Amino acid sequence: MKRYGVMLIGCGHIGMTHLCDIYFRDNVKIIATVDSDIERAKDAAKKSGAASFGTDYRPFLDDPMIDVVIIATYTSSHLPILRDCLAKGKHVLCEKPIGTDLSNGKEFADEVRKAKTKVLVAHILRHNSSYIKLQKMISEGVIGDLRMIRMTQNHHTVDRKRFRNLLTDCSPILDCGVHYIDVAQWFTGSKIVEVSGIGTKIDERSVNCDYTVMNFKTESGCVGYFEAGWNPGVSSLNVKDFIGTKGRLTLTLAENRPSDREEGDLISLYKTETGEYITINNPSEYKDMYAQFTTLTDMIENDTDGDPTIDEVESAFRVACAAEEAIATGRVIRL
Ligand SMILES: NC(=O)c1ccc[n+]([C@@H]2O[C@H](COP(=O)([O-])OP(=O)(O)OC[C@H]3O[C@@H](n4cnc5c(N)ncnc54)[C@H](O)[C@@H]3O)[C@@H](O)[C@H]2O)c1
Known part of the structure; x- marks a missing residue:
């Protein structure tokens, strides 16, 4: 070895x-x-x-x-x-x-x-087993056609110094948004073609907006939003909902479960036609750094592409830049 x-x-x-x-x-x-x-x-x-x-x-x-x-x-x-x-x-x-x-x-x-x-x-979510499972279920048609994505990833930033440093380079819609924009494109198997957004500086000393939210539309006709705020005034109560023509998938990370955290993340499937709820416990490491490192060693040893590929990484990045532009100008950006 x-x-x-x-x-x-x-x-x-x-x-x-x-x-x-x-x-x-x-x-x-x-x-x-x-x-x-x-x-x-x-x-x-x-x-x-x-x-x-x-x-x-x-x-x-x-x-x-x-x-x-x-x-x-x-x-x-x-x-x-x-x-x-x-x-x-x-x-x-x-x-x-x-x-x-x-x-x-x-x-x-x-x-x-x-x-x-x-x-x-x-892009660590590509290596998270709950996100991998959700992508598989959606691609197998478990919730029909994916039509609506709700994603929030706010941080209650008690470590103010660290987040002030990060905010010097870019706003959360770019820094954190690239993860979730990539998820939206990965799950829909389609590209985001339109973005709009709003933002503000809750902390006026922040170089960039510390609260940002974007709306998006994909080529496949899925709409959605992603919200990211980094401020001690913001609570980190976050949502990950994927809604299709036949039902909904919701991801609750183990740390956010009210009970039974020992079972791992909670994936809940709601079937619109029958009103049935199915709950799936998925043992998962939120940031599986070794799985990610193993992707790199596989690229080296077997000459494989990355996950995500550099084209996918660049695509998510371009959408995030467009979202920053939409927030700064108040315009709808078509990609
Ligand atoms: N993948 C994820 O889930 C995730 C999560 C958080 C941050 N990030 C990204 O990771 C990067 C770092 O974020 P962080 O939260 O760890 O910040 P951090 O402030 O906790 O750590 C950054 C460290 O880099 C050091 N540093 C900066 N410039 C350096 C240089 N030129 N040479 C040597 N050391 C240098 C700083 O002293 C600091 O210790 C950012 O790009 C951020 O967007 C990714």
Whole structure:
């Protein structure tokens, strides 16, 4: 079995989520951990058994022991770090989103397409077993034709510093929206062709809107909305509803279940014709970082495409940029 040498760049919230789920695996050896905050880099090295840590990733790119680099820094740094990694022949697992605007997002996608090594963009919901199950049920016609999607992903942001930093690069409709826009396109098997939206700054010091909501329509005729707010005043009471001509599927994550969390996520199926409710317990890890990492190793070993592919990643990103534009201008954007 190939053992992959890994460097993690960015040892904050999501960087540590990656690390904690992969460092103990048989096919992984963490070689170096890097963060502009040296204490974070040091703690991550201690936790994962990495021999090296530092504040600058560049010297480590010459280390032949490092096969894979995980980029978990702020969005504005994803493209320059990706370029440095590809120039040194490293495979990359990079956090979403791929850019802060249409132009640098396109540059990112173009770099990936011409790369000699493999790059996977971290759309974690593609690796979540409940989302995989929902997609399968919808594609099998369990709720008929998918006509309406309701998705909210608000954060009650007690960690204000972290979210202020994220809001410096983009609004939640771009940062978080790329996940759920991708879900909408994945579940409908169709592309979003129209978006509109509204937003506001609940915290006036925020660089970008900290509350955003978009409406969308797909080529297949499904309509929907996605809402994302990052503010301590917002509650994180979230909804994931998928409504078709024959019924509805609702996902409640284990942590949000009123009871029986031990059973995993709750998928509820309502059948319109019979009025029947079917409940399915689905053991699932919300952010299955090792499944995602395994997708990258499969890409490397079997020359497979990513999940999502870079075309799917770029498509979701373009829709998210259009939603930001719709919110800024008040216009309906047709794609
Ligand atoms: N996939 C997901 O579910 C998910 C969840 C949260 C965040 N994210 C994405 O991950 C990225 C990071 O978000 P976060 O919430 O972990 O932020 P965070 O603030 O918790 O962590 C970012 C870390 O990167 C470090 N850093 C920034 N620039 C650096 C550089 N050039 N070199 C070295 N270290 C650097 C910071 O010091 C910080 O420790 C963002 O792009 C965000 O959109 C993805």
